[in-house]
Amino acid sequence: MDLLLSFLFIIITLLFVHVPTSVLAIDEKYQNCSAPVRCGNLQDAGYPFWGGDRPEYCGYPGFRLDCNDNVPEITIADRTYRVLKIDRSSNVVSVAIEDYWDNNCPTNRGNSPLNFTLFDYASDAQNITLYYNCPASSANESIETVLPNRFNCSSDEPNTNVYNYFFITNSGFSSAISAYLGNCDDGVQVSVLGSTIQSIERDPVSVNLTLVLRDGFGLAWKANNNMCDRCQQSNGLCGHDTDTSEFICYCPDQPDPYTCQNPQSDNGLETGAVIGIVAGAAAGIILIVFLFLIIRKRRKIAAQSKTKDLKTPPTSKGTSTTTTNTSLSQSIPSYFSSKSDLERGVRNTYLGAQVFSHTELEQATENFHPSKELGDGGFGTVYHGVLKDGRVVAVKRLYENNIKRVEQFTNEVEILTTLRHPNLVALYGCTSRHSRELLLVYEYIPNGTVADHLHGRNANSGLLPWPVRLSIAVETANALTFLHASDVIHRDVKTNNILLDNNFQVKVADFGLSRLFPTDVTHVSTAPQGTPGYVDPEYYQCYQLTDKSDVYSFGVVLIELISSLEAVDTNRHRHNINLSNMAVSKIQNHELNELVDPSLGFETNSAVRRMVTTVAELAFRCLQQDRDMRPSMQEVLEVLRGIQNEQFGAEKAEVVDISTDDAALLKNTPPPISPDSAAGTDKWVSSSDTSNSSFDFIVKK
Structure with a gap:
């Protein structure tokens, strides 16, 4: 007992010696990052913002704040914005375009670009379009007199017959007004608040454009938000390691890659308070140990007094003990063997996918050498690799290992290990979700993406004639129909995610944003995600995701x-x-010929013109603003198969005289994929119409 108390005394002494040092030695970067950026009305700008007395390592690249004449400003893609407010609870910064602050007609009035790797428009941000220097109309009744949203520039002189207007972007104009606005010198889109749009709609004549632009709009920032939340929950301060370009959590004692290991309170603890707490805890421990020893000693004495009257057990006690120990020793190897087997099983599979070691994939990609890069996506870089067993693979290396990336990683593994389809890319395996990097291993698809062949590095190869494009449309629709039938919404359908093999067969890829869709609901409420230009406008406005997205x-x-x-x-x-x-405008105005790629033979081949027109009509239905007016993917697939069957029928019925040069060209053109090779079932008759379209669709059996 004396020995134990001496041991406790030594430990407590060490604690008392150590605690003041750890408390008083506050990390310098932690102290520096405790100070926010202060400028004008902005007094508490912390991570990811930096500038002034707040060092760069306390923020995130691209979030520098400058204080000009006591006005906080941020530069995004070479455009300067005033910072009006920062809402840390929603990670939204409210900004206004500096050039428009005191002047509706600045010299630098081009469209404002946005760095989408750092920012997204907040949910209440919408666009208005400013039209400059519109000439007087030559119509009998001047058009400009019926356009209410007029504003003046300081340079405008009276009676110059030059006008300026602003409208909600995508407002429906008559053809006459559209033609008139097309004669204006310039048209610029600027973002404003959604509430501002409502005020314009209620009373466009009384709206003060200067005040509208000064109200600004919101930008949701993306700067390791999830990692920062975890760091702050551990009472650390978020930052950016300028040497490694990685996120870092600054703690009172020392930085940590993720969270503080020994968090203090938000305001810190006084040294005396820490010592007092430790001393009190130590005294309590001594008291508990002391009482425990006393009780144990009394029980031991009581037990000894009872055993004095008991007979000595037979000598088999030793045998029994030996047997027990032998049995135990024999069972231990078996136990650990089973445990090792179990651990090996866990390591070798994850959600049904093979688990690769990080080292193995490093070797397969030559340490992720830049020469092995196949392309960059929204969430990671893809590398070409060769596994030890000779399989050629594509390895996706996710940009960050944070909670959001783990969710996307798990989501993709879960979907691709449970679903199999000839038009879905195959997943070979992945690293452990606890690996230092999240890596996904796919089958290698050698022929690039549809985007590469349409408007990328292979755009001029001539390898996508109309039959191949139609096959791509059919097979992609086939894959999406299969996903929807499996209660999965892809949520990031785009030509960059449609891969092509050497036979130009489709492999739909990238399921990081996909969602499992319950069968008993009409929609899932979730924040809009996806790629600009492809996102369903109703999903963007209402936050309701459906298969029609x-x-x-x-x-x-x-x-x-x-x-x-x-x-x-x-x-x-x-x-x-x-x-x-x-596209919607061209189709509505019967100007489809201006939209179609001239290389398809739309003007010279009547069969191609007929099929392209039908596909355009189908696309028109898919692009309806109201999701209820859009067809299902099943109907889209059947329409496309009907068009493809018409093509095959025409090819069989038509006798073509092929010259030697044409024969050589066709030899190098991949044949269209047979519709029978794609998963699907019987043909059926589909007839539908929409009040927003002038087209009727009938697919004959």
Whole structure:
């Protein structure tokens, strides 16, 4: 007992010596990051923002705040914004375009780009379009007199017959007004609050454009948000390691990659208070140990007094003990063997997928050498690799190992290990979810993506004639129909996620954003995610995800197959930046010929013109704003199969005289995929119409 008390005394002495040192030695970077950025009305700007007296390592690249004349400003993609407010609970910063703060007609009035790797528009952000220097109308009744949303520039002189207007972006204009606005010198889109849009709609004449633009709009930032939440919950301060470009959690004693191991309270603890707590705890431990020893000693004395009257047991006691020990020793190897087998099993599979070691995949990709990169996605970089068993693979390396990435990682593994389809990419395996990096291993698809062949590095190869494009549409629709039948919504359908093998067979990929969809509900409420240009507008506005969200995205894919244009291109005319808007307008105005890729033979081949027109009509239905007006993926698939069957019938009935040059060309063109090779069942008759469309659709058996 004396020895034990001496031991406790030594431990407590060491604690008292150690505690003051650990408490008083506050990490310098932790102290520096405790100070927020202060400028004007902004007094508490912490992570991810930095600037002024707050060092760069306390923030995140791209979030520097400058204080100009006591006005906080941030620069995003070479555009300067005033910072109006920071809402840490929702990770939203409210900003206004600096150039428009005191001038509706600045010299630098181009569209404001946004770095989508750092920011997304907040849910209440919407766009208005400013039209500059619109000439007087030559119509009998001047059009400008019926356009209420007019504003003036300081440079405008009276009676110059030059006008400026602002409208809610995507407002429905008559053809006359659209033609008139097309003659304006410039048209610029700027973001504003959704409540501002409502005020414009209620009373457009009384709206003060300057005040509208000063109200600004919200931007949701993306700067390791989940990792920062975990760090702050451990009472650490979020930061950025400028040497490794990784997230870091600054703690009072020392930095940690993730969280503080010995968190203090938010305000810190006084040294005396810490010592007092430790001393009190130590005294309590001594008292408990002391009482325990006394009780144990009394029980021992009582037991000894009872055993004095008992007979000595037979000598078999030793044998029994030996037997027991032998039995125990024999069972121990068996136990540990079973446990090892179990651990090996856990390591070798995860949700049914083979688990690879990080070292094995490093070797397969030559330490993720840049020359092995196949491409970058929204969540990671994909590398070409060769496994030890000779399999050629594509290894996706997720950008960050945080809670959100683990969810996407688990989501993709769970979906691809339970679903098998000839038009879905195959998952070979992954690393453990506890690995230092999250890696997914897929079958290698050698022929790139549909986007590569339409408007990327292979755009001029001529390997996507109309029959191949139609097969791509059929097989992609087949894969999505299969997913929807399996209660899965892909949520990121785009040409960059449609891979092609050497036979131009489709392999739909990237299920990180996919959702399992309960069969007993009409929609799932979730924050909009996806790629700009493909996101369902009703999903974006109402936060309600349905299978019709994939239908909308697939409609954009159909238009890309027809036009070879990108879904979003800021180099196009302002009305045509978004391909879906451009396509709807062209189809409604009977200008489909202006949309179709000339290389498809739309003007010269009547069969191609007929099929492309029908596909465009189908895409028009998929792109309806109201999801209830869109067809299901099953119906889309049947319409496309009907078009493809018409193509095959025409090819069999038509006798073509092929010249030598044509024969050589066809030899190098991959044949269309037979519809019988795709998973699916019987053909059926589909007839539908929409009040928003002038087309009737009948697919004959």
